[in-house]
Amino acid sequence: MANKISIALIGNQNSGKTTLFNHLTGSNQHVGNFPGVTVEQKHGSVLKYKDMEVVDLPGIYSLSPYTLEEMLTRDFLIQSRPNVVLNILDATNLERNLYLTLQLLDLQIPMVIALNMMDEVRNSGHYIDIEGLSKELNTPVFPISALKNEGIDELLQGIEVLSKGPAEKPWVDYCSGELHTALHAIHHLIEVKAQKQEIPVRFAAAKMVEGDEPMEVALGLVDEEKDVLRRIVELMERNLKMDREAAMIDMRYQFIDEVVGSVQTKQEDTIEQSRSYAIDRILTHKHFGIPIFFLFMLIVFWITFGPLGSFFTDGFEDLIELTGEFVDGKLLLYGINPILHSLIVDGIIVGVGAVIEFLPLIIILFFLLSILEDTGYMARVAFMMDQLMRKIGLSGRSVVPMLMGFGCTVPAIMATRTLASERDRKMTILLTPFMSCSAKVPIYAIFTAAFFSSHRTLVMFSLYLGGVAVAILSGWLLKSTVMKGNPVPFVLELPAYRLPSPKSVLLNLYDKAKGFITRAFTVIFIGTIVIWFLQSFDFKFNFVENSELSLLAAIGRSIAPIFRPMGFNDWRAATALIAGITAKEVVISTLAILSNVSELSQVVNVLPSMFTPASAYAFLVFALLYVPCLAAFAATKREWGTWRGAFAAIGYQTGIAWIMSFLVYRVGILFV
Numbered sequence: 248m249a250n251k252i253s254i255a256l257i258g259n260q261n262s263g264k265t266t267l268f269n270h271l272t273g274s275n276q277h278v279g280n281f282p283g284v285t286v287e288q289k290h291g292s293v294l295k296y297k298d299m300e301v302v303d304l305p306g307i308y309s310l311s312p313y314t315l316e317e318m319l320t321r322d323f324l325i326q327s328r329p330n331v332v333l334n335i336l337d338a339t340n341l342e343r344n345l346y347l348t349l350q351l352l353d354l355q356i357p358m359v360i361a362l363n364m365m366d367e368v369r370n371s372g373h374y375i376d377i378e379g380l381s382k383e384l385n386t387p388v389f390p391i392s393a394l395k396n397e398g399i400d401e402l403l404q405g406i407e408v409l410s411k412g413p414a415e416k417p418w419v420d421y422c423s424g425e426l427h428t429a430l431h432a433i434h435h436l437i438e439v440k441a442q443k444q445e446i447p448v449r450f451a452a453a454k455m456v457e458g459d460e461p462m463e464v465a466l467g468l469v470d471e472e473k474d475v476l477r478r479i480v481e482l483m484e485r486n487l488k489m490d491r492e493a494a495m496i497d498m499r500y501q502f503i504d505e506v507v508g509s510v511q512t513k514q515e516d517t518i519e520q521s522r523s524y525a526i527d528r529i530l531t532h533k534h535f536g537i538p539i540f541f542l543f544m545l546i547v548f549w550i551t552f553g554p555l556g557s558f559f560t561d562g563f564e565d566l567i568e569l570t571g572e573f574v575d576g577k578l579l580l581y582g583i584n585p586i587l588h589s590l591i592v593d594g595i596i597v598g599v600g601a602v603i604e605f606l607p608l609i610i611i612l613f614f615l616l617s618i619l620e621d622t623g624y625m626a627r628v629a630f631m632m633d634q635l636m637r638k639i640g641l642s643g644r645s646v647v648p649m650l651m652g653f654g655c656t657v658p659a660i661m662a663t664r665t666l667a668s669e670r671d672r673k674m675t676i677l678l679t680p681f682m683s684c685s686a687k688v689p690i691y692a693i694f695t696a697a698f699f700s701s702h703r704t705l706v707m708f709s710l711y712l713g714g715v716a717v718a719i720l721s722g723w724l725l726k727s728t729v730m731k732g733n734p735v736p737f738v739l740e741l742p743a744y745r746l747p748s749p750k751s752v753l754l755n756l757y758d759k760a761k762g763f764i765t766r767a768f769t770v771i772f773i774g775t776i777v778i779w780f781l782q783s784f785d786f787k788f789n790f791v792e793n794s795e796l797s798l799l800a801a802i803g804r805s806i807a808p809i810f811r812p813m814g815f816n817d818w819r820a821a822t823a824l825i826a827g828i829t830a831k832e833v834v835i836s837t838l839a840i841l842s843n844v845s846e847l848s849q850v851v852n853v854l855p856s857m858f859t860p861a862s863a864y865a866f867l868v869f870a871l872l873y874v875p876c877l878a879a880f881a882a883t884k885r886e887w888g889t890w891r892g893a894f895a896a897i898g899y900q901t902g903i904a905w906i907m908s909f910l911v912y913r914v915g916i917l918f919v
């Protein structure tokens with residue numbers, strides 16, 4: 248579609264990009280009152296103008312090369328060259344939003360500005376001189392409210408006029424003083440190279456003043472040129488007594504202050520903002536902020552995993568059981584081949600069922616979390632935890648995925664997408680599985696019943712805490728070895744508190760549920776077939792009744808010695824751990840099958856023949872920390888991007904699991 252008009256939708260986080268995108272294209276992308284919701288690019292045709300295509304890009308504050316989102320957007324703009332940049336601004340926060348606008352102007356791509364949230368501006372009785380702003384920036388400006396669907400038609404007409412007209416490039420000369428001299432000198436120095444590489448010269452010059460390394464590489468400057476460049480910048484820094492980056496920031500804000508001062512009547516807080524300040528005085532209180540947050544999380548977990556959760560899960564379990572029995576009966580009646588029967592009933596229904604069972608929990612958990620997110624509260628949590636997280640080399644943004652890890656690792660790993668830098672993301676992906684997810688609970692429940700019946704709560708609590716402790720240690724370890732570097736500075740403009748919109752919460756839920764079900768019927772489906780196969784056949788591919796003779800048992804026996812140092816050199820335990828890779832609950836069902844008992848509760852009596860209390864605890868530690876389930880592995884692969892990375896991640900986790908389990912056992916046998 249070469250002759251389509253391509254429009255790049257760009258703006259700060261939370262400026263309303265996705266809301267506008269949905270209006271323009273009629274699609275249903277998730278709108279969240281949490282920065283960083285849009286990470287992937289989304290394309291869509293404009294409903295009213297079939298020849299226009301919009302790309303929704305991640306929210307950014309600048310075009311520096313520090314975060315993945317910024318690099319993505321920048322590369323997209325320079326390489327794909329959209330016909331029009333649609334810069335959306337949050338009109339209630341002009342100063343901050345214009346900072347990005349100035350950099351976009353340097354790119355010299357035809358641009359229109361959509362001044363969003365005009366409804367809030369209006370409600371608060373403020374005034375913005377639209378024409379004045381348009382003149383100052385030499386760019387068409389359209390006041391809109393994406394939420395209330397106001398001004399969108401005019402905006403589209405404006406885009407059409409711009410795209411059909413002569414390719415006028417916006418031009419605002421906002422440089423001043425010493426920087427003016429430096430910028431123009433650099434401009435001349437790099438002009439030819441920049442044109443050859445098809446990089447906008449003004450943009451490149453500004454980036455060279457800032458000391459932007461990727462840009463220097465892209466321009467392909469030779470040593471002499473770099474030398475001249477260095478001297479120009481040094482002279483400027485000396486004269487200004489300011490570091491190069493600070494100088495650029497300072498100059499941009501000087502210009503912005505002038506513009507805003509002349510077009511905006513002195514701004515008081517909007518009603519939403521002053522309400523938010525009032526709420527924040529309590530919720531982000533210096534001392535009570537974090538305790539209040541823990542209280543909220545406690546309530547969320549209590550609702551999810553407490554009475555309400557078990558009410559729904561129990562009903563759902565019965566439903567799955569009935570379905571299983573129904574299918575079982577029908578198949579028997581039909582007289583189906585027993586092997587196929589075993590595959591369907593013992594393999595697929597048990598395996599997939601064990602996972603689907605958790606759907607109600609997932610829905611409740613995400614319902615509650617998306618309310619916290621949509622109101623704007625989660626953004627504040629990330630902000631409060633920043634200090635703490637920095638100590639282990641992460642920023643406050645990693646808090647959200649790590650908390651989610653207590654529920655389920657899969658959505659938690661998916662949530663790492665909201666993190667700004669690749670380093671932070673990968674580190675969080677590595678550490679999140681150490682959080683004790685809900686699927687591990689059945690394992691704890693049965694083992695504590697068998698070995699620690701008088702100290703159950705204490706042992707469970709120690710495992711939860713142990714997971715967190717290992718994550719902290721391991722974060723510190725990674726930070727000081729392979730993942731050196733600092734977490735991205737956490738500049739986060741706190742969004743105003745808003746009532747969550749039911750549509751957005753429902754969309755979010757639908758998204759999560761769909762993803763979960765899809766995984767259950769793809770990865771886990773295949774996984775259960777493999778385990779069933781290994782458990783049902785021997786090396787000669789004969790169907791075996793006694794699983795001791797199966798392929799799985801053979802594999803279990805060959806792996807069991809790995810666990811000898813932890814005191815449980817038993818093929819059934821090893822097999823259960825392998826099977827548990829499909830889903831953690833499977834550890835228990837495998838132990839049940841291999842113990843030849845008819846009921847899960849009887850496993851408690853068999854376990855003491857395989858473990859001592861010390862080795863049982865070592866087993867629990869291993870189960871807590873080793874490879875997350877297949878679904879989590881698939882999510883790791885997806886978010887990490889490469890198979891190599893994903894395998895390295897599970898290798899790392901399993902290594903840590905082995906070491907910790909070993910240490911726990913060795914210390915344990917000193918005491919018991």
Ligand code: GDP
Pocket residue numbers: 258259260261262263264265266267277278279280281282283284285306363364365366367391392393394395745
């Ligand atoms: P993005 O991060 O830029 O994609 O922003 P979103 O589209 O996700 O919107 C962020 C928040 O601002 C959501 O809570 C929206 O409902 C809200 N919002 C978007 N546009 C408007 C608007 O015109 N007026 C008001 N009052 N709120 C808006």
Ligand code: MG
Pocket residue numbers: 264265266277278279284285
């Ligand atoms: Mg968005």
